[in-house]
Amino acid sequence: MSVNVTSPEYIAGGPAAEVVVSNGLVNTVIQFLSSMSWLQVVVTAIVLAVSYDQVSYQLQKGSIAGPKYKIWPIIGPFLESLDPKFEEYKAKWDSGKLSCVLIFHKFVVIASDRDLSRKIFQSSKYVKPCVVDVAVKILRPSNWVFLDGKAHTDYRRGLNGLFSQKALEIYIPVLEKNMDQYLEKFLEYDSPREFFPEFRELLCALSLRTFCGDYITQEQVAEIADNYYRVTAAMELVNFPIIIPYTKTWYGKKIADETMKVFEKCAAKSKQYINEQNGKPQCVMDEWIYLMKQAREQQSEDPESKLLVREFSNKEISEVIFTFLFASQDASSSLACWLFQIASDRPDVVAKIRKEQLEVRNNDPSVPLSLDLINKMTYTNAVVKETLRYRPPVIMVPYMAKQNFPVTDSYTVPKGAMVIPSVYPALHDPEVYPDPDSFIPDRWLNATTDMETRNWLTFGTGPHLCLGRIYVLMLFTGMLGKYVLNADLVHHKTELSEDIKVFATIFPKDDLIMEWHRREPTAA
Numbered sequence: 001m002s003v004n005v006t007s008p009e010y011i012a013g014g015p016a017a018e019v020v021v022s023n024g025l026v027n028t029v030i031q032f033l034s035s036m037s038w039l040q041v042v043v044t045a046i047v048l049a050v051s052y053d054q055v056s057y058q059l060q061k062g063s064i065a066g067p068k069y070k071i072w073p074i075i076g077p078f079l080e081s082l083d084p085k086f087e088e089y090k091a092k093w094d095s096g097k098l099s100c101v102l103i104f105h106k107f108v109v110i111a112s113d114r115d116l117s118r119k120i121f122q123s124s125k126y127v128k129p130c131v132v133d134v135a136v137k138i139l140r141p142s143n144w145v146f147l148d149g150k151a152h153t154d155y156r157r158g159l160n161g162l163f164s165q166k167a168l169e170i171y172i173p174v175l176e177k178n179m180d181q182y183l184e185k186f187l188e189y190d191s192p193r194e195f196f197p198e199f200r201e202l203l204c205a206l207s208l209r210t211f212c213g214d215y216i217t218q219e220q221v222a223e224i225a226d227n228y229y230r231v232t233a234a235m236e237l238v239n240f241p242i243i244i245p246y247t248k249t250w251y252g253k254k255i256a257d258e259t260m261k262v263f264e265k266c267a268a269k270s271k272q273y274i275n276e277q278n279g280k281p282q283c284v285m286d287e288w289i290y291l292m293k294q295a296r297e298q299q300s301e302d303p304e305s306k307l308l309v310r311e312f313s314n315k316e317i318s319e320v321i322f323t324f325l326f327a328s329q330d331a332s333s334s335l336a337c338w339l340f341q342i343a344s345d346r347p348d349v350v351a352k353i354r355k356e357q358l359e360v361r362n363n364d365p366s367v368p369l370s371l372d373l374i375n376k377m378t379y380t381n382a383v384v385k386e387t388l389r390y391r392p393p394v395i396m397v398p399y400m401a402k403q404n405f406p407v408t409d410s411y412t413v414p415k416g417a418m419v420i421p422s423v424y425p426a427l428h429d430p431e432v433y434p435d436p437d438s439f440i441p442d443r444w445l446n447a448t449t450d451m452e453t454r455n456w457l458t459f460g461t462g463p464h465l466c467l468g469r470i471y472v473l474m475l476f477t478g479m480l481g482k483y484v485l486n487a488d489l490v491h492h493k494t495e496l497s498e499d500i501k502v503f504a505t506i507f508p509k510d511d512l513i514m515e516w517h518r519r520e521p522t523a524a
Protein backbone atom coordinates (compact mmCIF):
# COMPACT_ATOMS: atom_id res chain seq x y z
CA MET A 1 0.00 0.00 0.00
CA SER A 2 1.44 3.45 -0.86
CA VAL A 3 0.87 6.37 1.48
CA ASN A 4 0.62 9.86 0.05
CA VAL A 5 2.27 12.09 2.69
CA THR A 6 0.69 15.18 1.18
CA SER A 7 -2.87 13.86 1.34
CA PRO A 8 -5.35 15.61 3.68
CA GLU A 9 -6.07 12.32 5.46
CA TYR A 10 -2.44 12.07 6.44
CA ILE A 11 -1.74 15.53 7.92
CA ALA A 12 -4.03 17.96 9.62
CA GLY A 13 -4.15 21.49 8.27
CA GLY A 14 -5.09 23.24 5.08
CA PRO A 15 -3.34 23.19 1.66
CA ALA A 16 -0.72 25.76 2.75
CA ALA A 17 0.34 23.62 5.73
CA GLU A 18 0.59 20.63 3.38
CA VAL A 19 3.06 22.38 1.04
CA VAL A 20 5.24 23.58 3.96
CA VAL A 21 5.42 20.10 5.50
CA SER A 22 6.15 18.32 2.21
CA ASN A 23 8.86 20.86 1.22
CA GLY A 24 10.50 20.39 4.62
CA LEU A 25 10.45 16.64 4.23
CA VAL A 26 11.91 16.77 0.71
CA ASN A 27 14.72 19.08 1.90
CA THR A 28 15.55 16.74 4.79
CA VAL A 29 15.68 13.74 2.42
CA ILE A 30 17.91 15.64 -0.07
CA GLN A 31 20.27 16.72 2.75
CA PHE A 32 20.40 13.16 4.07
CA LEU A 33 21.12 11.71 0.61
CA SER A 34 23.83 14.26 -0.23
CA SER A 35 25.69 13.30 2.96
CA MET A 36 25.94 9.69 1.66
CA SER A 37 28.29 8.09 -0.85
CA TRP A 38 26.82 6.55 -4.04
CA LEU A 39 27.48 3.13 -2.62
CA GLN A 40 25.51 3.99 0.53
CA VAL A 41 22.63 5.35 -1.62
CA VAL A 42 22.50 2.16 -3.69
CA VAL A 43 22.70 -0.10 -0.62
CA THR A 44 19.96 1.94 1.15
CA ALA A 45 17.72 1.77 -1.95
CA ILE A 46 18.17 -2.02 -2.12
CA VAL A 47 17.46 -2.45 1.62
CA LEU A 48 14.33 -0.29 1.33
CA ALA A 49 13.09 -2.16 -1.79
CA VAL A 50 13.68 -5.57 -0.20
CA SER A 51 12.01 -4.49 3.06
CA TYR A 52 9.01 -3.07 1.18
CA ASP A 53 8.80 -6.31 -0.82
CA GLN A 54 8.82 -8.43 2.38
CA VAL A 55 6.29 -6.22 4.20
CA SER A 56 4.01 -6.19 1.16
CA TYR A 57 4.22 -10.01 0.99
CA GLN A 58 3.43 -10.42 4.71
CA LEU A 59 0.44 -8.02 4.53
CA GLN A 60 -1.07 -9.74 1.48
CA LYS A 61 -0.35 -13.24 2.79
CA GLY A 62 -2.24 -12.71 6.04
CA SER A 63 -3.22 -16.05 7.61
CA ILE A 64 -2.96 -18.33 4.55
CA ALA A 65 -0.25 -20.91 3.78
CA GLY A 66 2.90 -19.87 1.92
CA PRO A 67 6.63 -19.45 2.55
CA LYS A 68 7.22 -17.59 5.86
CA TYR A 69 9.36 -15.03 4.01
CA LYS A 70 9.77 -14.21 0.34
CA ILE A 71 12.94 -16.25 -0.07
CA TRP A 72 14.21 -14.76 -3.35
CA PRO A 73 13.98 -10.99 -2.89
CA ILE A 74 12.06 -9.09 -5.62
CA ILE A 75 11.80 -11.93 -8.18
CA GLY A 76 10.31 -14.54 -5.81
CA PRO A 77 9.93 -18.02 -7.37
CA PHE A 78 10.03 -16.50 -10.90
CA LEU A 79 12.63 -18.96 -12.21
CA GLU A 80 10.54 -21.92 -11.00
CA SER A 81 7.50 -20.47 -12.77
CA LEU A 82 9.37 -20.51 -16.10
CA ASP A 83 9.76 -24.27 -15.85
CA PRO A 84 6.76 -25.36 -13.78
CA LYS A 85 6.97 -28.79 -12.16
CA PHE A 86 3.88 -30.82 -11.34
CA GLU A 87 5.42 -31.89 -8.01
CA GLU A 88 5.79 -28.22 -6.99
CA TYR A 89 2.12 -27.55 -7.68
CA LYS A 90 1.20 -30.64 -5.70
CA ALA A 91 3.29 -29.47 -2.74
CA LYS A 92 1.47 -26.13 -2.88
CA TRP A 93 -1.97 -27.84 -2.87
CA ASP A 94 -0.90 -30.03 0.04
CA SER A 95 0.27 -26.98 2.03
CA GLY A 96 -3.26 -25.64 2.65
CA LYS A 97 -6.72 -24.89 1.27
CA LEU A 98 -5.42 -21.46 0.33
CA SER A 99 -1.73 -20.79 -0.26
CA CYS A 100 0.24 -18.02 -1.89
CA VAL A 101 3.43 -16.82 -3.59
CA LEU A 102 4.69 -13.40 -4.66
CA ILE A 103 6.44 -13.32 -8.06
CA PHE A 104 7.98 -9.88 -8.64
CA HIS A 105 5.06 -7.66 -7.54
CA LYS A 106 2.37 -10.17 -8.61
CA PHE A 107 0.66 -11.77 -5.62
CA VAL A 108 -0.80 -15.19 -6.44
CA VAL A 109 -3.37 -17.03 -4.29
CA ILE A 110 -3.95 -20.73 -5.03
CA ALA A 111 -7.08 -22.57 -3.88
CA SER A 112 -6.78 -26.35 -3.57
CA ASP A 113 -10.08 -27.04 -1.85
CA ARG A 114 -13.06 -28.11 -4.01
CA ASP A 115 -15.55 -25.66 -2.51
CA LEU A 116 -13.18 -22.69 -2.59
CA SER A 117 -12.22 -23.49 -6.19
CA ARG A 118 -15.90 -23.62 -7.19
CA LYS A 119 -16.54 -20.37 -5.36
CA ILE A 120 -13.75 -18.64 -7.30
CA PHE A 121 -14.93 -20.00 -10.68
CA GLN A 122 -18.44 -18.76 -9.92
CA SER A 123 -17.66 -15.34 -8.41
CA SER A 124 -17.74 -13.26 -11.57
CA LYS A 125 -18.54 -10.19 -9.45
CA TYR A 126 -15.04 -10.43 -7.96
CA VAL A 127 -12.91 -12.23 -10.55
CA LYS A 128 -12.30 -12.46 -14.29
CA PRO A 129 -10.08 -14.87 -16.28
CA CYS A 130 -6.46 -13.81 -16.22
CA VAL A 131 -4.33 -14.22 -19.31
CA VAL A 132 -0.62 -13.55 -19.80
CA ASP A 133 0.01 -10.07 -21.28
CA VAL A 134 1.07 -11.43 -24.64
CA ALA A 135 -2.24 -13.30 -25.12
CA VAL A 136 -4.01 -9.98 -25.71
CA LYS A 137 -1.54 -9.16 -28.50
CA ILE A 138 -1.77 -12.58 -30.09
CA LEU A 139 -5.55 -13.09 -29.83
CA ARG A 140 -6.14 -9.32 -30.48
CA PRO A 141 -7.64 -6.95 -27.88
CA SER A 142 -11.03 -7.00 -29.70
CA ASN A 143 -11.39 -10.75 -29.08
CA TRP A 144 -14.53 -11.90 -27.21
CA VAL A 145 -12.53 -13.94 -24.65
CA PHE A 146 -11.45 -10.68 -23.03
CA LEU A 147 -15.06 -9.54 -22.43
CA ASP A 148 -16.31 -9.58 -18.86
CA GLY A 149 -19.68 -9.72 -17.08
CA LYS A 150 -22.85 -9.14 -19.10
CA ALA A 151 -20.97 -8.36 -22.34
CA HIS A 152 -19.30 -11.80 -22.09
CA THR A 153 -22.54 -13.64 -21.23
CA ASP A 154 -24.41 -11.98 -24.12
CA TYR A 155 -21.67 -12.77 -26.62
CA ARG A 156 -21.42 -16.36 -25.43
CA ARG A 157 -25.17 -16.83 -25.84
CA GLY A 158 -24.64 -16.41 -29.60
CA LEU A 159 -22.08 -19.26 -29.58
CA ASN A 160 -23.96 -21.87 -27.52
CA GLY A 161 -25.86 -23.18 -30.57
CA LEU A 162 -22.57 -24.23 -32.18
CA PHE A 163 -22.14 -27.00 -29.62
CA SER A 164 -25.75 -28.15 -29.18
CA GLN A 165 -26.58 -31.87 -29.71
CA LYS A 166 -28.07 -31.01 -33.11
CA ALA A 167 -24.92 -29.20 -34.18
CA LEU A 168 -22.61 -31.96 -32.89
CA GLU A 169 -24.44 -34.53 -35.01
CA ILE A 170 -23.48 -32.49 -38.12
CA TYR A 171 -19.75 -32.59 -37.35
CA ILE A 172 -19.47 -36.37 -36.87
CA PRO A 173 -19.06 -37.47 -40.55
CA VAL A 174 -16.27 -34.89 -41.04
CA LEU A 175 -14.57 -36.05 -37.86
CA GLU A 176 -14.82 -39.72 -38.79
CA LYS A 177 -13.34 -39.18 -42.28
CA ASN A 178 -10.33 -37.46 -40.75
CA MET A 179 -9.98 -40.01 -37.92
CA ASP A 180 -9.79 -42.73 -40.60
CA GLN A 181 -7.05 -40.90 -42.51
CA TYR A 182 -4.92 -40.53 -39.39
CA LEU A 183 -5.55 -44.13 -38.35
CA GLU A 184 -4.11 -45.26 -41.70
CA LYS A 185 -1.11 -42.97 -41.20
CA PHE A 186 -0.39 -44.37 -37.70
CA LEU A 187 -0.74 -47.94 -38.97
CA GLU A 188 1.76 -47.32 -41.75
CA TYR A 189 4.61 -46.29 -39.45
CA ASP A 190 7.05 -49.19 -39.36
CA SER A 191 8.78 -48.36 -36.08
CA PRO A 192 7.96 -46.89 -32.65
CA ARG A 193 7.93 -43.09 -32.38
CA GLU A 194 6.89 -40.25 -30.08
CA PHE A 195 3.14 -39.78 -30.32
CA PHE A 196 3.00 -36.40 -28.54
CA PRO A 197 3.61 -34.54 -31.84
CA GLU A 198 1.45 -37.03 -33.76
CA PHE A 199 -1.53 -36.38 -31.48
CA ARG A 200 -1.01 -32.62 -31.60
CA GLU A 201 -1.22 -32.78 -35.39
CA LEU A 202 -4.23 -35.14 -35.32
CA LEU A 203 -6.18 -32.91 -32.92
CA CYS A 204 -5.31 -29.76 -34.84
CA ALA A 205 -6.53 -31.35 -38.09
CA LEU A 206 -9.75 -32.64 -36.45
CA SER A 207 -10.48 -29.19 -34.97
CA LEU A 208 -9.79 -27.34 -38.23
CA ARG A 209 -12.03 -29.66 -40.24
CA THR A 210 -14.81 -29.44 -37.64
CA PHE A 211 -14.58 -25.65 -37.56
CA CYS A 212 -14.00 -24.88 -41.27
CA GLY A 213 -15.14 -28.04 -43.12
CA ASP A 214 -13.84 -28.23 -46.68
CA TYR A 215 -13.33 -24.45 -46.97
CA ILE A 216 -9.82 -24.98 -45.62
CA THR A 217 -7.39 -26.76 -47.94
CA GLN A 218 -5.27 -29.78 -46.95
CA GLU A 219 -2.13 -27.62 -47.38
CA GLN A 220 -3.52 -24.99 -45.01
CA VAL A 221 -4.43 -27.68 -42.45
CA ALA A 222 -0.90 -29.12 -42.69
CA GLU A 223 0.72 -25.70 -42.34
CA ILE A 224 -1.36 -24.67 -39.32
CA ALA A 225 -0.86 -28.09 -37.68
CA ASP A 226 2.91 -27.76 -38.24
CA ASN A 227 3.19 -24.25 -36.84
CA TYR A 228 0.55 -24.00 -34.15
CA TYR A 229 3.00 -25.01 -31.38
CA ARG A 230 4.61 -21.58 -31.84
CA VAL A 231 1.44 -19.95 -30.47
CA THR A 232 1.62 -22.09 -27.30
CA ALA A 233 5.36 -21.45 -26.99
CA ALA A 234 4.79 -17.67 -27.21
CA MET A 235 2.44 -17.63 -24.19
CA GLU A 236 5.13 -17.13 -21.57
CA LEU A 237 4.37 -15.65 -18.18
CA VAL A 238 6.66 -12.67 -18.65
CA ASN A 239 7.45 -11.13 -22.03
CA PHE A 240 9.23 -8.08 -23.35
CA PRO A 241 6.63 -5.25 -23.63
CA ILE A 242 7.10 -4.93 -27.41
CA ILE A 243 7.22 -7.75 -29.92
CA ILE A 244 10.76 -8.05 -31.29
CA PRO A 245 11.09 -9.63 -34.78
CA TYR A 246 12.14 -13.28 -34.88
CA THR A 247 11.47 -13.89 -31.17
CA LYS A 248 9.00 -16.47 -29.82
CA THR A 249 6.21 -13.89 -29.45
CA TRP A 250 6.79 -12.56 -32.97
CA TYR A 251 6.45 -16.05 -34.46
CA GLY A 252 3.41 -16.73 -32.26
CA LYS A 253 1.65 -13.57 -33.45
CA LYS A 254 2.64 -14.19 -37.08
CA ILE A 255 1.13 -17.70 -37.04
CA ALA A 256 -2.02 -16.45 -35.26
CA ASP A 257 -2.51 -13.61 -37.79
CA GLU A 258 -1.96 -15.90 -40.78
CA THR A 259 -4.35 -18.50 -39.34
CA MET A 260 -7.05 -15.88 -38.70
CA LYS A 261 -6.67 -14.67 -42.30
CA VAL A 262 -7.32 -18.23 -43.51
CA PHE A 263 -10.40 -18.44 -41.24
CA GLU A 264 -11.70 -15.09 -42.55
CA LYS A 265 -11.62 -16.42 -46.12
CA CYS A 266 -13.36 -19.64 -45.00
CA ALA A 267 -16.12 -17.57 -43.33
CA ALA A 268 -16.71 -15.68 -46.61
CA LYS A 269 -17.06 -18.98 -48.50
CA SER A 270 -19.38 -20.39 -45.85
CA LYS A 271 -21.62 -17.27 -46.04
CA GLN A 272 -21.86 -17.75 -49.79
CA TYR A 273 -22.76 -21.44 -49.40
CA ILE A 274 -25.39 -20.96 -46.67
CA ASN A 275 -26.89 -17.59 -47.66
CA GLU A 276 -26.71 -17.74 -51.45
CA GLN A 277 -26.83 -21.44 -52.22
CA ASN A 278 -29.16 -22.35 -49.32
CA GLY A 279 -26.63 -25.04 -48.35
CA LYS A 280 -27.03 -27.52 -45.47
CA PRO A 281 -24.55 -26.86 -42.59
CA GLN A 282 -21.55 -29.18 -42.50
CA CYS A 283 -19.15 -27.51 -40.09
CA VAL A 284 -19.11 -25.01 -37.18
CA MET A 285 -18.88 -21.99 -39.50
CA ASP A 286 -21.81 -23.20 -41.60
CA GLU A 287 -23.89 -23.83 -38.50
CA TRP A 288 -23.11 -20.37 -37.14
CA ILE A 289 -24.01 -18.64 -40.40
CA TYR A 290 -27.13 -20.79 -40.66
CA LEU A 291 -28.20 -19.70 -37.13
CA MET A 292 -27.66 -16.04 -38.14
CA LYS A 293 -29.79 -16.58 -41.26
CA GLN A 294 -32.55 -18.24 -39.22
CA ALA A 295 -32.53 -15.37 -36.70
CA ARG A 296 -32.76 -12.82 -39.56
CA GLU A 297 -35.66 -14.63 -41.18
CA GLN A 298 -37.46 -14.97 -37.86
CA GLN A 299 -37.11 -11.26 -37.28
CA SER A 300 -38.35 -10.32 -40.71
CA GLU A 301 -41.47 -12.38 -40.00
CA ASP A 302 -41.87 -10.92 -36.52
CA PRO A 303 -40.04 -7.56 -36.28
CA GLU A 304 -40.81 -7.35 -32.54
CA SER A 305 -38.90 -10.57 -31.77
CA LYS A 306 -35.46 -10.23 -30.16
CA LEU A 307 -32.58 -11.28 -32.43
CA LEU A 308 -31.39 -14.61 -31.00
CA VAL A 309 -28.11 -14.59 -32.88
CA ARG A 310 -26.80 -11.27 -34.16
CA GLU A 311 -24.79 -10.74 -37.35
CA PHE A 312 -21.07 -11.51 -37.01
CA SER A 313 -18.51 -10.18 -39.52
CA ASN A 314 -15.99 -12.52 -41.20
CA LYS A 315 -13.23 -10.97 -39.09
CA GLU A 316 -15.16 -11.57 -35.88
CA ILE A 317 -15.87 -15.16 -36.91
CA SER A 318 -12.18 -15.70 -37.65
CA GLU A 319 -11.18 -14.41 -34.20
CA VAL A 320 -13.75 -16.58 -32.41
CA ILE A 321 -12.76 -19.70 -34.37
CA PHE A 322 -9.15 -19.00 -33.46
CA THR A 323 -10.12 -18.93 -29.76
CA PHE A 324 -11.76 -22.34 -30.22
CA LEU A 325 -8.51 -23.67 -31.65
CA PHE A 326 -6.55 -21.97 -28.88
CA ALA A 327 -8.85 -23.38 -26.15
CA SER A 328 -8.94 -26.87 -27.58
CA GLN A 329 -5.50 -27.62 -29.00
CA ASP A 330 -3.38 -28.16 -25.89
CA ALA A 331 -6.11 -29.65 -23.71
CA SER A 332 -7.30 -32.09 -26.39
CA SER A 333 -3.73 -33.18 -27.24
CA SER A 334 -3.10 -33.80 -23.55
CA LEU A 335 -6.24 -35.93 -23.29
CA ALA A 336 -5.25 -37.93 -26.40
CA CYS A 337 -1.78 -38.72 -24.98
CA TRP A 338 -3.07 -39.93 -21.61
CA LEU A 339 -6.06 -41.77 -23.06
CA PHE A 340 -4.03 -43.88 -25.51
CA GLN A 341 -1.16 -44.42 -23.07
CA ILE A 342 -3.56 -45.62 -20.37
CA ALA A 343 -5.52 -47.82 -22.81
CA SER A 344 -2.41 -49.49 -24.23
CA ASP A 345 -1.14 -50.26 -20.71
CA ARG A 346 -4.43 -51.96 -19.71
CA PRO A 347 -5.42 -54.95 -21.88
CA ASP A 348 -8.46 -55.64 -19.64
CA VAL A 349 -9.84 -52.14 -20.36
CA VAL A 350 -9.17 -52.54 -24.11
CA ALA A 351 -10.96 -55.91 -24.15
CA LYS A 352 -14.07 -54.35 -22.57
CA ILE A 353 -14.03 -51.43 -25.03
CA ARG A 354 -13.77 -53.80 -28.02
CA LYS A 355 -16.64 -55.92 -26.74
CA GLU A 356 -18.84 -52.85 -26.35
CA GLN A 357 -17.85 -51.46 -29.76
CA LEU A 358 -18.96 -54.64 -31.51
CA GLU A 359 -22.15 -54.86 -29.46
CA VAL A 360 -23.32 -51.32 -30.26
CA ARG A 361 -22.64 -51.99 -33.98
CA ASN A 362 -24.37 -55.39 -33.95
CA ASN A 363 -21.04 -57.00 -34.86
CA ASP A 364 -20.67 -54.90 -38.01
CA PRO A 365 -17.52 -52.77 -37.54
CA SER A 366 -18.27 -50.77 -40.70
CA VAL A 367 -21.28 -49.03 -39.07
CA PRO A 368 -20.40 -45.31 -39.21
CA LEU A 369 -20.25 -43.11 -36.13
CA SER A 370 -23.36 -41.15 -35.16
CA LEU A 371 -24.44 -39.37 -32.02
CA ASP A 372 -26.93 -42.13 -31.32
CA LEU A 373 -24.20 -44.79 -31.61
CA ILE A 374 -21.75 -42.83 -29.43
CA ASN A 375 -24.45 -42.35 -26.77
CA LYS A 376 -24.69 -46.15 -26.49
CA MET A 377 -20.93 -46.52 -25.73
CA THR A 378 -21.34 -46.40 -21.94
CA TYR A 379 -18.09 -48.15 -20.98
CA THR A 380 -15.94 -46.42 -23.62
CA ASN A 381 -17.33 -43.09 -22.38
CA ALA A 382 -16.49 -44.10 -18.79
CA VAL A 383 -12.85 -44.67 -19.88
CA VAL A 384 -12.71 -41.14 -21.35
CA LYS A 385 -14.27 -39.62 -18.22
CA GLU A 386 -11.93 -41.52 -15.91
CA THR A 387 -8.95 -40.27 -17.95
CA LEU A 388 -10.25 -36.71 -17.61
CA ARG A 389 -10.45 -37.27 -13.84
CA TYR A 390 -7.19 -39.19 -13.39
CA ARG A 391 -5.13 -36.89 -15.65
CA PRO A 392 -7.16 -33.67 -16.10
CA PRO A 393 -5.51 -31.72 -18.96
CA VAL A 394 -6.05 -28.33 -17.29
CA ILE A 395 -4.89 -28.62 -13.67
CA MET A 396 -5.67 -25.02 -12.64
CA VAL A 397 -7.20 -21.90 -14.23
CA PRO A 398 -5.78 -18.43 -13.49
CA TYR A 399 -8.27 -15.68 -12.60
CA MET A 400 -7.67 -12.11 -11.42
CA ALA A 401 -9.37 -10.29 -8.51
CA LYS A 402 -11.19 -7.25 -9.95
CA GLN A 403 -11.83 -5.98 -6.41
CA ASN A 404 -11.03 -7.13 -2.85
CA PHE A 405 -12.51 -10.62 -2.74
CA PRO A 406 -13.59 -12.05 0.66
CA VAL A 407 -13.00 -15.65 -0.34
CA THR A 408 -13.39 -16.95 3.26
CA ASP A 409 -14.56 -15.35 6.53
CA SER A 410 -10.95 -14.84 7.57
CA TYR A 411 -9.20 -14.05 4.29
CA THR A 412 -9.72 -11.46 1.54
CA VAL A 413 -7.81 -11.76 -1.74
CA PRO A 414 -6.44 -8.28 -2.46
CA LYS A 415 -7.62 -6.47 -5.60
CA GLY A 416 -5.23 -7.06 -8.52
CA ALA A 417 -3.96 -10.42 -7.19
CA MET A 418 -4.04 -13.52 -9.33
CA VAL A 419 -6.36 -16.11 -7.79
CA ILE A 420 -6.17 -19.67 -9.08
CA PRO A 421 -8.87 -22.31 -8.57
CA SER A 422 -7.31 -25.77 -8.85
CA VAL A 423 -8.96 -28.60 -10.72
CA TYR A 424 -6.67 -31.55 -9.97
CA PRO A 425 -7.23 -31.86 -6.16
CA ALA A 426 -11.06 -31.90 -6.52
CA LEU A 427 -10.71 -34.76 -9.04
CA HIS A 428 -8.45 -36.69 -6.64
CA ASP A 429 -10.65 -36.23 -3.58
CA PRO A 430 -10.71 -39.70 -1.90
CA GLU A 431 -14.12 -39.07 -0.33
CA VAL A 432 -15.76 -38.67 -3.72
CA TYR A 433 -13.46 -40.84 -5.87
CA PRO A 434 -12.22 -43.67 -3.60
CA ASP A 435 -8.65 -44.82 -4.37
CA PRO A 436 -8.18 -41.66 -6.49
CA ASP A 437 -4.71 -42.53 -7.78
CA SER A 438 -5.95 -45.69 -9.45
CA PHE A 439 -7.55 -45.71 -12.89
CA ILE A 440 -11.02 -47.23 -12.38
CA PRO A 441 -13.42 -46.53 -15.31
CA ASP A 442 -16.16 -48.65 -13.70
CA ARG A 443 -16.64 -45.98 -11.02
CA TRP A 444 -18.50 -43.93 -13.67
CA LEU A 445 -21.07 -46.65 -14.29
CA ASN A 446 -22.77 -45.72 -10.98
CA ALA A 447 -21.68 -42.11 -10.66
CA THR A 448 -22.84 -40.04 -7.67
CA THR A 449 -23.95 -36.41 -7.91
CA ASP A 450 -20.70 -35.17 -6.36
CA MET A 451 -18.65 -37.11 -8.93
CA GLU A 452 -20.50 -35.55 -11.84
CA THR A 453 -21.17 -32.07 -10.55
CA ARG A 454 -19.58 -30.61 -7.40
CA ASN A 455 -16.16 -32.25 -7.87
CA TRP A 456 -16.23 -32.38 -11.68
CA LEU A 457 -14.12 -29.30 -12.38
CA THR A 458 -12.37 -30.74 -15.46
CA PHE A 459 -14.06 -28.15 -17.67
CA GLY A 460 -14.31 -25.40 -15.02
CA THR A 461 -17.71 -24.12 -13.84
CA GLY A 462 -19.61 -20.82 -13.84
CA PRO A 463 -19.84 -18.25 -16.65
CA HIS A 464 -16.64 -19.43 -18.40
CA LEU A 465 -17.45 -23.17 -18.28
CA CYS A 466 -15.80 -24.84 -21.29
CA LEU A 467 -17.89 -24.38 -24.42
CA GLY A 468 -16.48 -27.55 -26.01
CA ARG A 469 -17.09 -30.00 -23.12
CA ILE A 470 -19.83 -32.12 -24.76
CA TYR A 471 -18.00 -32.09 -28.08
CA VAL A 472 -14.86 -33.38 -26.28
CA LEU A 473 -16.68 -36.33 -24.71
CA MET A 474 -18.39 -37.17 -27.99
CA LEU A 475 -15.22 -36.91 -30.08
CA PHE A 476 -12.99 -38.92 -27.74
CA THR A 477 -15.55 -41.65 -27.03
CA GLY A 478 -16.06 -42.18 -30.77
CA MET A 479 -12.34 -42.01 -31.53
CA LEU A 480 -11.16 -44.31 -28.72
CA GLY A 481 -13.72 -46.97 -29.72
CA LYS A 482 -12.82 -46.81 -33.38
CA TYR A 483 -9.04 -46.83 -32.92
CA VAL A 484 -9.00 -49.62 -30.35
CA LEU A 485 -11.25 -51.75 -32.53
CA ASN A 486 -8.98 -51.37 -35.57
CA ALA A 487 -5.52 -51.32 -33.99
CA ASP A 488 -3.34 -53.03 -31.40
CA LEU A 489 -1.62 -50.25 -29.49
CA VAL A 490 1.87 -50.96 -28.16
CA HIS A 491 3.26 -48.56 -25.57
CA HIS A 492 7.05 -48.53 -25.15
CA LYS A 493 7.17 -47.68 -21.45
CA THR A 494 10.06 -45.69 -20.04
CA GLU A 495 10.79 -44.66 -16.47
CA LEU A 496 9.29 -41.24 -17.32
CA SER A 497 5.99 -42.54 -18.76
CA GLU A 498 4.04 -41.98 -15.55
CA ASP A 499 5.72 -38.66 -14.71
CA ILE A 500 3.81 -35.51 -15.55
CA LYS A 501 5.28 -32.74 -17.72
CA VAL A 502 3.54 -29.33 -17.59
CA PHE A 503 3.44 -27.56 -20.98
CA ALA A 504 0.33 -25.35 -20.70
CA THR A 505 -1.55 -28.62 -20.00
CA ILE A 506 -0.08 -31.93 -18.81
CA PHE A 507 1.65 -34.70 -20.79
CA PRO A 508 3.62 -37.91 -20.10
CA LYS A 509 7.22 -36.77 -19.55
CA ASP A 510 8.67 -39.09 -22.22
CA ASP A 511 6.30 -37.77 -24.95
CA LEU A 512 4.65 -41.21 -25.27
CA ILE A 513 6.48 -43.72 -27.44
CA MET A 514 4.09 -46.05 -29.26
CA GLU A 515 3.55 -48.20 -32.30
CA TRP A 516 0.23 -49.17 -33.85
CA HIS A 517 -0.52 -52.49 -35.60
CA ARG A 518 -3.51 -53.22 -37.80
CA ARG A 519 -5.97 -55.75 -36.36
CA GLU A 520 -9.08 -57.49 -37.62
CA PRO A 521 -11.90 -55.60 -35.80
CA THR A 522 -14.03 -58.70 -35.24
CA ALA A 523 -11.12 -60.84 -33.95
CA ALA A 524 -11.60 -62.29 -30.47
Ligand code: HEM
Pocket residue numbers: 121129145156323324325327328331332335392393394397457458459460461462463464465466467468469471472
Ligand atom coordinates in the same frame (compact mmCIF):
# COMPACT_ATOMS: atom_id res chain seq x y z
C1 HEM B 1 -9.95 -32.09 -23.19
C2 HEM B 1 -10.31 -30.98 -23.72
C3 HEM B 1 -10.69 -29.72 -22.99
C4 HEM B 1 -10.57 -29.39 -21.67
C5 HEM B 1 -10.04 -30.25 -20.53
C6 HEM B 1 -11.04 -28.02 -21.52
C7 HEM B 1 -11.07 -27.33 -20.33
C8 HEM B 1 -11.45 -26.00 -20.22
C9 HEM B 1 -11.39 -25.24 -19.00
C10 HEM B 1 -10.90 -25.76 -17.65
C11 HEM B 1 -11.84 -23.99 -19.28
C12 HEM B 1 -11.94 -22.82 -18.28
C13 HEM B 1 -13.33 -22.82 -17.69
C14 HEM B 1 -13.57 -21.83 -16.59
O1 HEM B 1 -12.80 -20.89 -16.42
O2 HEM B 1 -14.56 -22.04 -15.85
C15 HEM B 1 -12.19 -23.96 -20.68
C16 HEM B 1 -12.70 -22.85 -21.33
C17 HEM B 1 -13.04 -22.85 -22.67
N1 HEM B 1 -13.01 -23.91 -23.55
FE1 HEM B 1 -12.35 -25.77 -23.14
N2 HEM B 1 -11.44 -27.56 -22.74
C18 HEM B 1 -11.25 -28.57 -23.68
C19 HEM B 1 -11.54 -28.52 -25.02
C20 HEM B 1 -12.20 -27.50 -25.66
C21 HEM B 1 -12.64 -27.52 -27.03
C22 HEM B 1 -12.50 -28.70 -27.98
C23 HEM B 1 -13.21 -26.30 -27.28
C24 HEM B 1 -13.86 -25.75 -28.54
C25 HEM B 1 -14.25 -26.42 -29.51
C26 HEM B 1 -13.12 -25.52 -26.06
C27 HEM B 1 -13.58 -24.23 -25.93
C28 HEM B 1 -13.45 -23.48 -24.77
C29 HEM B 1 -13.78 -22.07 -24.70
C30 HEM B 1 -14.28 -21.20 -25.84
C31 HEM B 1 -13.53 -21.67 -23.37
C32 HEM B 1 -13.71 -20.27 -22.79
C33 HEM B 1 -15.18 -20.07 -22.44
C34 HEM B 1 -15.49 -18.71 -21.89
O3 HEM B 1 -14.57 -17.97 -21.50
O4 HEM B 1 -16.68 -18.38 -21.86
N3 HEM B 1 -12.51 -26.28 -25.11
N4 HEM B 1 -11.96 -25.20 -21.23
